[in-house]
Amino acid sequence: MVLTAGRFAAFGPSHWAALGLFAAGCAGLVMLGRAQRAASEPGERVGAQARGFGKAYALAIVYVVIGTQVHTLLPGQWRIGGSLPLQLCDVAWLAAIGALWTLGPRGFALMYYWGLTLSLQGLLTPALNGTDYPDIDYLGFFGPHLMIVWAAVYLTWGLGMRPDWGGYRFAVAATAAWAVATFVFNLIADTNYGYLNDKPSTGSVLDLLGPWPWYVLAEIAIILLGWALITWPWTRLSRYPPASG
Template sequence: MTSTVAGRFVAYGPSHWAALGVFAAGCVVLVLVGRAQRPTSVTSAGFGGEAKGFARGFALAIVYAVIGIQIYWMLPGQWSIGSSLPLELCDVAWPAVIVALWTLGWRGFALAYYWGLTLTVQALLTPALNAPDYPSINYLKFFGMHLLVIWAAVYLTWGLGMRPDWRSYRFAVAVTAGWAVAMLLFNSAAGSNYGFLNRKPDSGSVLDLMGPWPWYVLVEIAVIALGWALITWPWTRHRDRP
């Protein structure tokens, strides 16, 4: 358990467990809702009006949440070049899941699947949140952001039945690599640390197991590429059989 002063967030303290409980309950509900809407043939053209309507309503809910949160963090009293810009991968995942829900297309789904079900889940389980505890805006922003992204990926995958393939894998790897290069350059110029690509978070994280900079970045790339391949293969192995 992270040691901190009273009134601040503690990893695996009561408020963290509460967020994880809400996360689990939301996953169950969205899987059940999606399965009730699932068509016989899972293609973007095959989804019925009920699925499209719910998915677009979900997308609009995320848009409203994004707008409110970003306006708050752009206010003069909150602004910081190192934390206010929507450049974290979980921030970039918001437009990806919005596109995925709105279009029910494979590109948006690919990013929602790989980003939402690996990196965003890891952030939820090992939160680098050095901030006041619930109900602070920092707490609500952090967990609200991550929960919405993961819930969207769960709804699309185990609810509606959308599936990744190796084309999805290659697309997600290429987009993520482009984001990482852009963030390394931006962090170097601005003195920021988006994505923890230029230094590790001050609080403990899984990156502590991967060595010093820049080696932990290289290890992280290898782990992500391998992990994404492993969560692609089960969905494709039956399709690969003659």
């Protein structure tokens, strides 16, 4: 039987299938990470098993992303408003590769804040204008998003890495740098990467935040406060050392 793709519908069967896969992957990666922690040598923050798996996971992200990214660059698919790797998700999967390869504090900080808030929001309210599964647009959206959020879950609740205020400041600075550069590019090229210059045509949580530029300012406030709120509890739990400690 040949599968044919219809139009994607938020919280339709294919969306729920992706969310179910997301939940199963989270559970499996948390158990795996904890087992790797238990197998580490005494006093060793990250053991050999975790380092090996992190590199393999990083290469898996490369494998998943290359196919979909190359597809967007083909002559029949290319468009300046959607083919360039300028979405925050594109930066996030690069950060995920670095975080998993090095298991370092700065890469983890980006995964914690980007993966557990912005990329997770993308999974819950996907701005997907393309066709449904098994179309390449569906796979190209959910594949990287799933692997980014899984990486954040694995590092945090699997390997036990923890955010701190230094990581918070680094993530805020990195996000601001991306936003300014992308906003300027959007103005020059008449594009809308990151939805910094206009809201997506499909329904999203941005519809609750008013018109431009108020929704952008509201996003900034929500991100600063929200990231602070998900940092503060970890810094209060002294039995968990900070990621950069």
